[in-house]
Amino acid sequence: MKILVCISQVPDTSTKIMLKDNDTAVNSQGTTYIINPYDEWYALIRALELKESVVATDVHLITVGKADTEPVIRKALALGGDQALRIDADSIDPYQTANYIAEYAKTVGYDLVLCGKESIDYNNGSVGVMIAELLDADYIGFATNIQVEGTIATVKREIEGGEETDVVNFPVVIACQKGVAEARIPNMRGIMAARTKPLNVVTPTASAAVTTILSYEMPPAKAGVKMVSPDNMDELVELLHSEAKVI
Amino acid sequence: MSVLVLVEHTDGNIKKKSFEAVQYAAEIAKKTNTTATALVLGTIADSELENLGTHGVQKVLHVADEKLNELHARAYASALIAAAQKEGSKIIIALHDINGKAVAPRVAVKLKAGLVSGALSYPDLDKGFVLKKAVFSGKAFAFVNITSDVKVITLMANSFPLAPGSGKASIERLDVTFGDKDFGIKVKSVDKVTGEVSLADAELVVSGGRGMKGPENWGLIEDLAKELGAATACSRPVADAGWRPHHEHVGQTGGTIRPNLYIAVGISGAIQHLAGVNGSKVIVVINKDPEAPFFKAANYGVVGDAMEILPKLTEAVKKFKQHK
Ligand SMILES: Cc1cc2nc3c(=O)[nH]c(=O)nc-3n(C[C@H](O)[C@H](O)[C@H](O)COP(=O)(O)OP(=O)(O)OC[C@H]3O[C@@H](n4cnc5c(N)ncnc54)[C@H](O)[C@@H]3O)c2cc1C
Numbered sequence: 001m002k003i004l005v006c007i008s009q010v011p012d013t014s015t016k017i018m019l020k021d022n023d024t025a026v027n028s029q030g031t032t033y034i035i036n037p038y039d040e041w042y043a044l045i046r047a048l049e050l051k052e053s054v055v056a057t058d059v060h061l062i063t064v065g066k067a068d069t070e071p072v073i074r075k076a077l078a079l080g081g082d083q084a085l086r087i088d089a090d091s092i093d094p095y096q097t098a099n100y101i102a103e104y105a106k107t108v109g110y111d112l113v114l115c116g117k118e119s120i121d122y123n124n125g126s127v128g129v130m131i132a133e134l135l136d137a138d139y140i141g142f143a144t145n146i147q148v149e150g151t152i153a154t155v156k157r158e159i160e161g162g163e164e165t166d167v168v169n170f171p172v173v174i175a176c177q178k179g180v181a182e183a184r185i186p187n188m189r190g191i192m193a194a195r196t197k198p199l200n201v202v203t204p205t206a207s208a209a210v211t212t213i214l215s216y217e218m219p220p221a222k223a224g225v226k227m228v229s230p231d232n233m234d235e236l237v238e239l240l241h242s243e244a245k246v247i
Numbered sequence: 248m249s250v251l252v253l254v255e256h257t258d259g260n261i262k263k264k265s266f267e268a269v270q271y272a273a274e275i276a277k278k279t280n281t282t283a284t285a286l287v288l289g290t291i292a293d294s295e296l297e298n299l300g301t302h303g304v305q306k307v308l309h310v311a312d313e314k315l316n317e318l319h320a321r322a323y324a325s326a327l328i329a330a331a332q333k334e335g336s337k338i339i340i341a342l343h344d345i346n347g348k349a350v351a352p353r354v355a356v357k358l359k360a361g362l363v364s365g366a367l368s369y370p371d372l373d374k375g376f377v378l379k380k381a382v383f384s385g386k387a388f389a390f391v392n393i394t395s396d397v398k399v400i401t402l403m404a405n406s407f408p409l410a411p412g413s414g415k416a417s418i419e420r421l422d423v424t425f426g427d428k429d430f431g432i433k434v435k436s437v438d439k440v441t442g443e444v445s446l447a448d449a450e451l452v453v454s455g456g457r458g459m460k461g462p463e464n465w466g467l468i469e470d471l472a473k474e475l476g477a478a479t480a481c482s483r484p485v486a487d488a489g490w491r492p493h494h495e496h497v498g499q500t501g502g503t504i505r506p507n508l509y510i511a512v513g514i515s516g517a518i519q520h521l522a523g524v525n526g527s528k529v530i531v532v533i534n535k536d537p538e539a540p541f542f543k544a545a546n547y548g549v550v551g552d553a554m555e556i557l558p559k560l561t562e563a564v565k566k567f568k569q570h571k
């Protein structure tokens with residue numbers, strides 16, 4: 001069984017976002033980048049577990065990004081995985097990103113494509129579904145548990161107002177969240193091994209973006225907190241009613 | 248050319264956020280000199296469907312197939328494509344929730360359409376077709392232009408207040424020919440949380456952190472939530488410690504919510520927690536430490552011991568409701 005894990009590079013959660021060029025771009029200077037947490041903690045680790053339990057034969061990592069994403073991909077390889085592929089493109093349009101990944105995935109024929117529930121930069125949660133559509137495969141989002149037997153996956157997932165267990169045939173794209181696996185820390189052996197693992201770079205075949213980001217805006221600064229005395233909860237309720245108008 | 252909107256219902260009752268999506272679609276239709284059509288899937292009464300007219304759609308397309316009562320994303324996408332073809336729709340709208348997120352990207356790919364996920368605004372047509380959305384977990388907003396001919400949008404719920412009118416929609420049945428793969432995923436079991444207010448859709452949320460000391464004190468949170476008609480949430484360490492179920496945990500690793508009111512009790516306000524709640528309209532922070540970082544993100548703050556403040560607040564809410 002062959003697994004492809006989609007790895008996206010994102011700014012560290014604690015990074016302060018700063019804009020540049022008249023607010024048309026995000027200033028990446030001084031930003032620390034990490035593997036998108038859902039990709040790392042859940043998708044990648046579950047893929048590694050499946051390989052460790054000999055269910056999976058190959059675990060390949062893929063990212064769409066420019067050369068500056070290589071340290072993050074190496075970090076992912078330090079956790080595990082046989083090889084990585086970087087598609088040399090800077091894409092923030094989910095359709096374009098998905099096209100790049102699907103084009104490559106078709107050439108190998110993966111049984112399972114694992115991704116994160118969303119990337120914490122653009123918060124779309126779209127790339128995985130689009131890959132599934134492009135591969136004519138099923139997609140299960142918000143997975144909390146993935147079991148594999150033969151060519152069938154049994155997946156627990158969040159639904160509107162509850163939880164559901166699904167059975168699905170390969171190939172399938174599954175977007176992972178909390179529950180799917182437990183995060184790990186790379187060890188020295190993994191870090192050393194990652195240095196010599198293949199990290200291939202390919203230039204994508206042309207695929208047009210269908211969305212563009214024209215500009216950014218920072219949220220308005222909070223007006224400041226209004227303090228209410230702990231002995232005056234009637235006042236708080238009154239403020240929530242007549243000033244904030246939320247109750 | 249009509250603007251098409253996918254409507255969700257729970258056992259035949261249209262969800263409030265779907266009325267919002269319908270109203271949103273109707274408003275975009277107005278801006279683009281056309282009408283809005285709602286697509287409803289599965290078992291639901293005509294009287295409920297007609298109701299959609301109060302939020303601005305003239306027409307409802309209903310695919311009555313009961314297999315659609317559960318989310319089958321590929322079948323939903325097929326139905327949307329069929330409806331879009333019938334109506335000649337160039338703008339397609341779904342909600343930015345579990346269902347919409349599974350369906351809209353498929354539709355976008357099928358129609359080679361640009362997708363904006365989690366839109367917070369109406370499209371700005373002067374600059375193209377530009378929608379505002381939150382990025383970097385609420386730390387910034389982006390203005391995204393859709394450049395393709397067909398446009399797909401998922402709307403972030405709770406972005407526009409409902410303003411129902413008096414219209415009545417006409418209903419048309421739509422027959423969709425589904426493919427083999429549309430029902431490829433077999434649902435083995437479903438476990439619905441019933442009774443409580445669903446956290447993802449709640450307008451009011453009371454949330455507790457480690458400052459609540461232990462699960463034995465959660466009655467205080469629940470009493471306030473009950474009095475307000477609010478859902479309950481918690482910080483991650485609280486869920487990790489097993490004080491509360493994991494689906495209640497909000498933040499970077501948990502759920503993202505955007506209620507009108509978020510009351511955070513005994514939560515320090517770490518950045519990973521804020522990532523899940525900073526879209527809330529109004530935030531109240533109750534914390535014994537006046538230096539707690541959460542106060543910086545709050546609209547109202549109370550410094551003091553949660554165990555003493557919570558009963559007083561619950562009492563005040565009760566009093567307020569009696570006098571209203
Ligand atoms: C990668 C990563 C992801 C994470 N994801 C999440 C996430 O999704 N969600 C999340 O919540 N956290 C997440 N965290 C953890 C986060 O960083 C914080 O550690 C966590 O939010 C703290 O929870 P807390 O505020 O309940 O507890 P604490 O930080 O311990 O704060 C308790 C607060 O209660 C106050 N307090 C104590 N006693 C009382 C009292 N009697 N009355 C009133 N106030 C009192 C204290 O002053 C303090 O401010 C993540 C961390 C990392 C590293």
Ligand SMILES: Nc1ncnc2c1ncn2[C@@H]1O[C@H](COP(=O)(O)O)[C@@H](O)[C@H]1O
Pocket residue numbers: 006007008009036038039062063064065094097114115116117118119120122123124125126127128
């Ligand atoms: N540039 C990228 N390269 C590889 N995978 C990606 C990329 N962007 C998104 N993904 C994958 O798709 C998931 C959803 O991303 P998004 O649609 O951007 O929220 C992520 O968790 C990743 O697994």
